Amino acid sequence: MNWRWPESTSLEEVLKVHWIGASIPRLDGWPKVRGEARYPTDLVLEEMLHAKTVRSPHPHAKILSVDTSEADGMPGVAAVLTASDIPGQNRYGALVQDAPVLAEDVVRYIGEPVALVAAVCEEAAVEAAEAVNVEYQPLRPVTSIEEALSPGAPRLHSTGNVARHTVISRGSPHSAIETSDVVVETMYRTQSQKHMFLEPEGGVAWIDEDGTINVVAGGQNPYRDKLQISRVLGLPMEKIRVVSYPAGGAFGGKDDITVQIHLALLAWKTGKPVRLVWSREESGVVGYHRHPYRMEMKTGATRDGRLTANLAKIYSDTGAYQSFGPAILDVSIEMINGPYRIPNYEIDAYLVYTDNGVASAFRGFGAPQANFAIESQLNMIAEKLGMDKLEIRAMNVLGPREPGSFGVAVETEPSIQRILERARGRLSRVGTPSRGWSRRGIGVALAMKGVGFGAIPDYPAAAIEIDPDRERVVAYFTNPDYGQGVITSCAQIVAEALQLHVDKVEVVNADTALSPDTGSSSASKSTYAAGNALLLAARNAVRRLALEAARILGVPASEVGYDAGFFSAPGSRGRVSIFDAAAEMASRGSRPRFEAAFEIPRRPEPVEGTLEVPHLVFSHALAIAEVDVDLLLAKAEAKDVHLIADVGRLINPVGARAQMEGGAIQGVGYALMEEQAYSDARTENINFTTYIVPTIADVPDVSVEFVEGEEKTGPYGAKGAGEVPFVPIAAAVADAIADATGVRPTELPMNGERLSRLLASAGLLPKRLSRLLEGA
Amino acid sequence: MRTIRKFEFLNARTIDEAVNTLAAYKGKAWPFAGGTDILRMMRFQPLPENLYPEVLINLKTISPSLEYIKEEDGILSIGALTKLVDIANNALVGERYSALANAANKVASPQIRNMATISGNICQLTHCLYFSKPDNRFHCLRKGGSECPAQLGDNRYCSIFGDVNGCVAVNTSDIAPALIALNARIKTNKRMVNAGEFWDVRVPGSTILDEDEIVVEIQVPRPPPDAKSVFMKFSIRSSIDFPIVNGAALIGDGVARIALNAVAPKPYRATKAEEVLKGKTIDETAAEEAAIAAVSEASPLSFNKWKISVAKAIVKRMVLNTKSR
Numbered sequence A: 001m002n003w004r005w006p007e008s009t010s011l012e013e014v015l016k017v018h019w020i021g022a023s024i025p026r027l028d029g030w031p032k033v034r035g036e037a038r039y040p041t042d043l044v045l046e047e048m049l050h051a052k053t054v055r056s057p058h059p060h061a062k063i064l065s066v067d068t069s070e071a072d073g074m075p076g077v078a079a080v081l082t083a084s085d086i087p088g089q090n091r092y093g094a095l096v097q098d099a100p101v102l103a104e105d106v107v108r109y110i111g112e113p114v115a116l117v118a119a120v121c122e123e124a125a126v127e128a129a130e131a132v133n134v135e136y137q138p139l140r141p142v143t144s145i146e147e148a149l150s151p152g153a154p155r156l157h158s159t160g161n162v163a164r165h166t167v168i169s170r171g172s173p174h175s176a177i178e179t180s181d182v183v184v185e186t187m188y189r190t191q192s193q194k195h196m197f198l199e200p201e202g203g204v205a206w207i208d209e210d211g212t213i214n215v216v217a218g219g220q221n222p223y224r225d226k227l228q229i230s231r232v233l234g235l236p237m238e239k240i241r242v243v244s245y246p247a248g249g250a251f252g253g254k255d256d257i258t259v260q261i262h263l264a265l266l267a268w269k270t271g272k273p274v275r276l277v278w279s280r281e282e283s284g285v286v287g288y289h290r291h292p293y294r295m296e297m298k299t300g301a302t303r304d305g306r307l308t309a310n311l312a313k314i315y316s317d318t319g320a321y322q323s324f325g326p327a328i329l330d331v332s333i334e335m336i337n338g339p340y341r342i343p344n345y346e347i348d349a350y351l352v353y354t355d356n357g358v359a360s361a362f363r364g365f366g367a368p369q370a371n372f373a374i375e376s377q378l379n380m381i382a383e384k385l386g387m388d389k390l391e392i393r394a395m396n397v398l399g400p401r402e403p404g405s406f407g408v409a410v411e412t413e414p415s416i417q418r419i420l421e422r423a424r425g426r427l428s429r430v431g432t433p434s435r436g437w438s439r440r441g442i443g444v445a446l447a448m449k450g451v452g453f454g455a456i457p458d459y460p461a462a463a464i465e466i467d468p469d470r471e472r473v474v475a476y477f478t479n480p481d482y483g484q485g486v487i488t489s490c491a492q493i494v495a496e497a498l499q500l501h502v503d504k505v506e507v508v509n510a511d512t513a514l515s516p517d518t519g520s521s522s523a524s525k526s527t528y529a530a531g532n533a534l535l536l537a538a539r540n541a542v543r544r545l546a547l548e549a550a551r552i553l554g555v556p557a558s559e560v561g562y563d564a565g566f567f568s569a570p571g572s573r574g575r576v577s578i579f580d581a582a583a584e585m586a587s588r589g590s591r592p593r594f595e596a597a598f599e600i601p602r603r604p605e606p607v608e609g610t611l612e613v614p615h616l617v618f619s620h621a622l623a624i625a626e627v628d629v630d631l632l633l634a635k636a637e638a639k640d641v642h643l644i645a646d647v648g649r650l651i652n653p654v655g656a657r658a659q660m661e662g663g664a665i666q667g668v669g670y671a672l673m674e675e676q677a678y679s680d681a682r683t684e685n686i687n688f689t690t691y692i693v694p695t696i697a698d699v700p701d702v703s704v705e706f707v708e709g710e711e712k713t714g715p716y717g718a719k720g721a722g723e724v725p726f727v728p729i730a731a732a733v734a735d736a737i738a739d740a741t742g743v744r745p746t747e748l749p750m751n752g753e754r755l756s757r758l759l760a761s762a763g764l765l766p767k768r769l770s771r772l773l774e775g776a
Numbered sequence B: 001m002r003t004i005r006k007f008e009f010l011n012a013r014t015i016d017e018a019v020n021t022l023a024a025y026k027g028k029a030w031p032f033a034g035g036t037d038i039l040r041m042m043r044f045q046p047l048p049e050n051l052y053p054e055v056l057i058n059l060k061t062i063s064p065s066l067e068y069i070k071e072e073d074g075i076l077s078i079g080a081l082t083k084l085v086d087i088a089n090n091a092l093v094g095e096r097y098s099a100l101a102n103a104a105n106k107v108a109s110p111q112i113r114n115m116a117t118i119s120g121n122i123c124q125l126t127h128c129l130y131f132s133k134p135d136n137r138f139h140c141l142r143k144g145g146s147e148c149p150a151q152l153g154d155n156r157y158c159s160i161f162g163d164v165n166g167c168v169a170v171n172t173s174d175i176a177p178a179l180i181a182l183n184a185r186i187k188t189n190k191r192m193v194n195a196g197e198f199w200d201v202r203v204p205g206s207t208i209l210d211e212d213e214i215v216v217e218i219q220v221p222r223p224p225p226d227a228k229s230v231f232m233k234f235s236i237r238s239s240i241d242f243p244i245v246n247g248a249a250l251i252g253d254g255v256a257r258i259a260l261n262a263v264a265p266k267p268y269r270a271t272k273a274e275e276v277l278k279g280k281t282i283d284e285t286a287a288e289e290a291a292i293a294a295v296s297e298a299s300p301l302s303f304n305k306w307k308i309s310v311a312k313a314i315v316k317r318m319v320l321n322t323k324s325r
């Protein structure tokens, strides 16, 4: 952990250091911790206008009229835009373009944008926004999955309230359940979780002299944002530039469009620079959130613990529009059988529309919900059979290269086996014994998370430029670093590939004007995708510059070799540095810049009824949680979380560890306290005072062990670390609570109200208290 | 972006100037201390139009300063404008008045404790989920409306000891129970009030103070040498979170004073529990009996029975904690 910069910077010395596996500090760390970094919401441009969104106060209503005349005439107002001002298609959405950029005739959630205002100052914008008169006819809202599916419910879209329904089965699941020795049947519910990034959604936009619209806003996929802007503005792609670096956190909540299209529209309409930043409360109401789920599970096993069948009904509340809902449902489908050998299964999955805002991507992308269900099922089966919880997993886990539920292996090396091996013995080691009304329990869950988009085609591209004047290598890629550290890991990959000191490498991140399209930072794939593309680009650079070196050395190119920044040939005297070779190339008018695209391996066709099942590359993690339950206060506190993970080869171990710790902490928030509270489709807790996320005082001791499997398709063997640590936490914490109290929570979050009911119903409290709490 | 309501800001130079200005504005001027509550209120605007101040009177500019902590003749005097951080870190308070130091240390977050004052804390508005909603979304009973939305709606964190004039919101001050347990007095420009009688539920205020009355000092008598004071707080997370139930107790040397807060519209003195403990040695049984007595008059709302068990557990633990010296 105490990695130090090498004393000597001569290239030969440096080569003794390998950049892969070096815990070097973040390349963009200093300016950020010093407060010098300027985030999109910090930017102030000359003569900048301030924008404000006019939003629906109703969860579901018909728009009868929109009258902007009063606002138009107010002092300082530069533009008031409604749906009729949109030149191109008035729809956006990451997968399906189903959400209006500005609502036309119907609004489907509280806060849905209806108009945009830009004015010379924020106050004028607020006043003008209030002066836009929208007449609504309120309609009955749909506030839950159950309501959406009930007969006679209002239809939110012309196709009904079911956005997607997928059934996938194998074998004879129903009869297999009937003949199973043990069957566990449970309904699980998980909540809506907010991302609560420190920097809310926002940014600036302006138009260049040549008419290019520049949008700088925190995002996760600048090229897709650019495409969506171009569709809505009806402008060619080359007229739009999107920059998505830096961003003050994202976690999936900035993957789909937030402010980008609105910013571009206003800049284009007014010709002026514009700033649009959602307030914390706006972000709380209209920002994306994690899909709430209802899962009905029936899982069977033989007497000796072999899984026989799994029946899973999954209902996902996508809110008013689809966003990433279908792909997230896919991941849940893929995870609901876990990494286990289950010969018979039926998965019946629904994506349901409601008026509860818009759900979208969030760390884990459908895996945490499914994991909570299947891992709890497994723990209950183990309890029923009196089996060891690691043993039952070891018995059922798929072997390396063994085809799983969807015809592909979940691992190519025995990494899960190694993880289970390392966990052995740890489950019996409880930190402090229970005393009085305080009980300590220990629990376990195993998780996997696909890296990348599975069967969806994905060709990340990147570029490397060798700058001879400054003797620097510049790496260009667009998947944004919003704090996860992809800039640093990619610089290490380039340094290693070119055998140069990492000091020689600079990164230009997330700018569509400067870099080819590397795709999104999502699906745990940013290092995997950008790293692979950069490796190929580095190889192209060496191959091409060897030709220049050959010319200088006066030898045939086939004889030139590359070592530690220098080209040389046996027999010829002297050597040519990579920078001199680049200078030679530049001297003839050729830019020493090298691009390459990588094809993420995939199955040619997805499993029928899905978009992205199956994945081919998975990261794995096992969580062991120790939890204190205070029976009288009905309070569970996570005290200790131990993660054993395989995320492939570690490019930057400290960075990978930080991902594990962050994931565990966010997972504890999901398990124990975080919950977006809705009443009648209105979010009640919209800021940090009322939406409770863990503080450092609530954080358990997190320890991390890596089982470094080598991923053959990954850059230097890396897979992905961003999501998998989050995935098993809720199930492990629930298992620890079950261990401590004898009753198992099946709803998230496991907060005081839920636990008090659970404990009372189990008769765990003194009689007087139980009587008091019954039916509470 | 939500903008803050317009107001005038006056720096008071003396206590007299502050109260005279307050009097002149007839309720349309409010005292301003650390500003952590009042500015939030001016930004989110939970009140109906007629209840906002037009003028904020800054008490921090009063001279001589109302920011001090001193002990004289067995009385601890704390100036009204003393910051919570200074109370939490004061060695004297920590040693002899530990319930108060601990309470101050448990309020909100370090940033807020650096700004917030003791008088602002005890004068904070009694609030519930509905009362605090921005833009007066719920024109509830206490704001002059006709209904209490909490009685029927989400009352998980509301009163378990009934209503005051129909309001079931709770007082969330962490300092209040400590002052009651320590038998403190609150000195205003007009009078001296026992802590137990300081709070009320009004429109929209939460104290008995008149329009032209400000807190100038808090006085706490030194507890008997063999008594011990404790403070406990239960909240969802361990920092930056309002109490769901909190409490303070001063027990020993023939004294037994127990107060709870966040359980009723006003801080709640658990007199029944105090009676149980009279003349008893503190042990498990006595603590349990006191705890049962403390919640014997509870009458929960539809969703908050759990708070009764929390309150009971807190009383029991506080009592037991005063035993170990």
Ligand SMILES: Cc1cc2nc3c(=O)[nH]c(=O)nc-3n(C[C@H](O)[C@H](O)[C@H](O)COP(=O)(O)OP(=O)(O)OC[C@H]3O[C@@H](n4cnc5c(N)ncnc54)[C@H](O)[C@@H]3O)c2cc1C
Residues within 6 Å of the ligand: A689, B030, B031, B032, B033, B034, B035, B036, B037, B038, B039, B040, B059, B080, B106, B107, B108, B109, B112, B115, B116, B117, B118, B119, B120, B121, B122, B123, B124, B125, B172, B173, B174, B175, B209, B213, B214, B215, B216, B240, B241, B242, B243
């Ligand atoms: C995020 C957050 C979390 C919080 N968590 C807690 C918590 O856990 N526990 C807790 O107890 N509190 C909590 N609070 C409330 C906090 O304690 C108060 O904000 C603070 O103590 C108020 O002090 P102040 O000096 O800033 O008061 P101000 O905002 O200046 O004033 C508050 C009120 O008191 C009145 N007032 C102030 N001084 C006087 C005076 N001398 N005489 C008469 N009236 C006066 C003002 O007119 C106003 O009505 C929290 C607040 C926030 C914002």
